Amino acid sequence: MKKSSRANQKYRIKLLLEKYLRRKNRIALNKRKKILVKTKKITNPNIIIPNDISFATNWESFVEILNDIQYTIGHRFIKNRSPLSIDHSLMSKVTPSSILVLASTIEKSQKLAGIKLKGNKSYLPQNETVRYLLNEIDYWKYFNVSKLKTNFMQNRFTFFKILDSYQVDNTKIGKMIEFFEKQVGFNNDAKSLLNTALCEASANTVEHGYNNSNINKDTDRWWLTASIDKQEGTISFVFYDQGMGIFKSLEHHKNSQVKKLYNRASNLIKDKPHAKILQHMLSNNASKHNTINRGYGMQTFKNFIDKADNGLLFIASENASYEYPKDSLKEYSNSLSGTLIVWKIQVNHDINSNIYLKGDENDLL
Amino acid sequence: MTYYNFVKEFTKYPGPRFIRLGKHSGEEFRENILRPILESDNSIDIDATGVLSFGPSFLDEAFSPLASEYGIELFKSKIKFHSDDDKMLYQKMISYVERYLEKKN
Numbered sequence: 001m002k003k004s005s006r007a008n009q010k011y012r013i014k015l016l017l018e019k020y021l022r023r024k025n026r027i028a029l030n031k032r033k034k035i036l037v038k039t040k041k042i043t044n045p046n047i048i049i050p051n052d053i054s055f056a057t058n059w060e061s062f063v064e065i066l067n068d069i070q071y072t073i074g075h076r077f078i079k080n081r082s083p084l085s086i087d088h089s090l091m092s093k094v095t096p097s098s099i100l101v102l103a104s105t106i107e108k109s110q111k112l113a114g115i116k117l118k119g120n121k122s123y124l125p126q127n128e129t130v131r132y133l134l135n136e137i138d139y140w141k142y143f144n145v146s147k148l149k150t151n152f153m154q155n156r157f158t159f160f161k162i163l164d165s166y167q168v169d170n171t172k173i174g175k176m177i178e179f180f181e182k183q184v185g186f187n188n189d190a191k192s193l194l195n196t197a198l199c200e201a202s203a204n205t206v207e208h209g210y211n212n213s214n215i216n217k218d219t220d221r222w223w224l225t226a227s228i229d230k231q232e233g234t235i236s237f238v239f240y241d242q243g244m245g246i247f248k249s250l251e252h253h254k255n256s257q258v259k260k261l262y263n264r265a266s267n268l269i270k271d272k273p274h275a276k277i278l279q280h281m282l283s284n285n286a287s288k289h290n291t292i293n294r295g296y297g298m299q300t301f302k303n304f305i306d307k308a309d310n311g312l313l314f315i316a317s318e319n320a321s322y323e324y325p326k327d328s329l330k331e332y333s334n335s336l337s338g339t340l341i342v343w344k345i346q347v348n349h350d351i352n353s354n355i356y357l358k359g360d361e362n363d364l365l
Numbered sequence: 366m367t368y369y370n371f372v373k374e375f376t377k378y379p380g381p382r383f384i385r386l387g388k389h390s391g392e393e394f395r396e397n398i399l400r401p402i403l404e405s406d407n408s409i410d411i412d413a414t415g416v417l418s419f420g421p422s423f424l425d426e427a428f429s430p431l432a433s434e435y436g437i438e439l440f441k442s443k444i445k446f447h448s449d450d451d452k453m454l455y456q457k458m459i460s461y462v463e464r465y466l467e468k469k470n
Contacts, residue, residue, distance in 0.1 A: 168387030174378035174417045188451060192418035199420050203381045300421070 047072055047086045052093040053102065055316065055340070062098060063334035066105045070337070073109035073117075084115075086143075087123040091130045096159070096227045097238045097314075097342050099137055103162060104223040105337075106142045108242055111218045119145035129154075137162060137225060158183060158228040166217045168202045170195075173224070180226060183358055184235055184347055190354040193304040194237070194343075198224065200297045201239045201341055208253075209243025209338065228347075233357065235347050242338040245318035246281075247274055274320030275329035282315070282324055301341060307354050310346035315339070366408045366445070369398070372415040382422035391426030399427065403435050403443055413448040424458050429465035437466065 047068055052058040073084065086106070110117060119140060125131045134140065135147050136159035160179060163172050177186075177195055186194065202222050210220040222241040228234070243249070250262040265280075266273045281298045302324050305311035313324040317339040321330045347357040375398070380389035402409045413419070432440040440462070448454045 165387075168381035168390075170378040170380045170387070170389065170417075170420075171376070177417065188418075192451075195418040196420040199381065200422065203386055203422065206381070206386050 046084075049086065049088050049091050049102070051090045053091065053098040054093050054095050055097060055101075055314075055321075056095075057093070059321075059330075059332050060334050063332070063336050066101065066337070067334070069102075069105050070109050073106075073113050073115065084117060085120050085123055086117070088125045088130075088134075089123055091125045092127045094130055094133060096137075096225060096236050097240070097340060099133065099139060100162060100223055100225050100238045100240050101336075101340060103137070103139050103142055104164070104221075104240055104242060107164075108219050108221075110142070117143050119143040124148065133157065133159065156229060156231045158230075160226045163224045164221045165202070166206070166215065166221045168199060168206055170199050173198045173202070176224070176226060180228070180235065183228060185351060185353075185356045185358050187354050190304065190307045193300070193307055197300045197304045197343065198237065198239065200300045204297045205241040205243060205339070208249045209241045211244070228357075230357070233347055234344055235355075236342060236344040239341045240338065245335075245338055247277065247318050247320075250277075272320065272329050272331045274318065275322050275331050278315055278317065278320055278322035279327070279329060282313075282322065301343070304343055305345070308345035309348070309353055309355070312342075312344045314342040314344070366410050367402070369409050369411045371411055371413040377415060378417050379419050379423045381420075382426040391423040391428075394423075394427045395431060399431055399444065403431055403439070408443040408445070410445040411447070413446065413454060414450055416448065416450070419454070419457075421461060425461045425465065428458050429462045432462045433466055433469055437462070 047065065049065060050058065050061050053062045053065070055062065069086070106117065125134065131148060132154060136157065138147075138161045140146065140148060160176055163169075163176060165172060174195065177191065177198075181191065202224075205222040209222070210216075220243070222239065224237070224239050226235065226237045229236070244252070247262070247266075250258060253259050253262070262277070265277055269276050282302055284299075301315070302313055305313045305324060312326070315322050315324075316336055319332050319335040321332075322328070345355055347353075347355055350356055375394060376389040378389065379391070379394075381387045382391050384390050384392045399409070428440075428444070428446075446455050446458055451457075
């Protein structure tokens with residue numbers, strides 16, 4: 001009996017030991033797996049920009065890529081300083097807003113990480129139009145590359161190089177409007193409304209977009225570009241900041257009443273609460289400042305569109321977007337950093353319109 | 366009365382509401398140009414011809430607090446504001462001032 005109980009005990013200890021070792025091995029294996037996953041990210045850092053980076057048709061993938069860029073550039077700065085490449089070769093569908101957001105994300109990430117990306121010929125876009133557009137907007141400066149040589153000739157687009165600032169800079173904005181005024185006729189009202197809309201957008205960013213107590217002049221900025229598409233007969237102005245976004249700024253607003261109103265609204269509205277808050281802010285005079293003569297911001301965005309014959313305003317912040325006057329509300333799984341505003345208006349040759357495309361001098365001869 | 370050419374002496378591109386937000390703000394114009402006038406025996410004739418455009422924030426911050434502090438009558442008697450490009454500019458500014466006074470009272 002004694003022998004068998006001792007054998008039993010030994011057997012039980014052996015089982016426990018095996019169990020313990022198995023557990024220990026499993027933990028070690030899992031740890032190794034985790035390290036392997038991390039190592040994989042470090043050894044394969046290339047970011048591949050997909051063929052379609054239009055917000056309208058491919059929001060989720062594009063925003064995921066933007067987040068990847070921020071993560072990868074920041075991660076490489078901390079863990080590994082070997083060269084990083086961003087592959088543009090597949091890009092075939094871009095818009096002025098997607099180029100602006102991509103360029104500003106790359107710029108901000110580099111500045112935060114304190115590194116400079118370098119260009120790589122094998123990763124350039126194969127699509128000639130995309131190459132041309134990125135050239136025109138001066139995108140390659142973010143890779144320390146001067147303009148690419150291209151034989152592609154076109155007179156379809158006119159682009160304005162990206163403007164940026166950490167302050168409200170009406171001189172920069174005003175000069176951009178004057179540049180377009182040479183090609184597009186604005187009557188005084190339309191010009192004033194456009195100027196006001198762009199200035200209020202930058203004022204909103206400076207005042208509410210970033211953490212005011214700790215502003216980083218290099219990265220806490222706004223970016224702006226504009227373009228004419230003669231074939232489509234449209235002119236677009238695109239404004240973007242990479243701040244906290246409209247909803248977070250409402251959530252953390254100094255004014256407790258604003259905070260309370262925002263929280264109540266987001267709890268009460270069950271379906272697409274953020275998009276509906278954007279819709280509400282555009283249709284009401286006061287946004288955050290329900291005080292004396294404040295809160296023109298959001299209202300001024302749509303005043304310019306109302307003046308145009310066939311205008312469209314698109315506002316996207318964090319996980320929501322709203323389109324005016326279509327009244328289209330959308331919410332997404334992936335959140336964009338900050339706020340994007342696009343004014344797109346139809347232009348025609350009718351000089352009686354508030355906004356019209358001026359003909360080439362040759363057309364008049 | 367002092368003649369003041371806004372484009373030459375201040376800017377062609379008026380800026381934001383507050384000094385802390387950027388250059389050529391309404392607050393800067395109010396404190397550096399308009400307040401000294403209201404505190405003196407002088408008056409001012411502001412010619413804004415050539416300005417790209419005035420935003421509501423600039424107009425409101427530059428003029429409204431002074432109308433409230435010094436009284437609308439004194440304000441109107443001392444400040445002239447016009448532009449050959451926008452005949453309604455003075456009316457526009459006064460509408461912001463009146464709205465400000467209305468909300469304040």
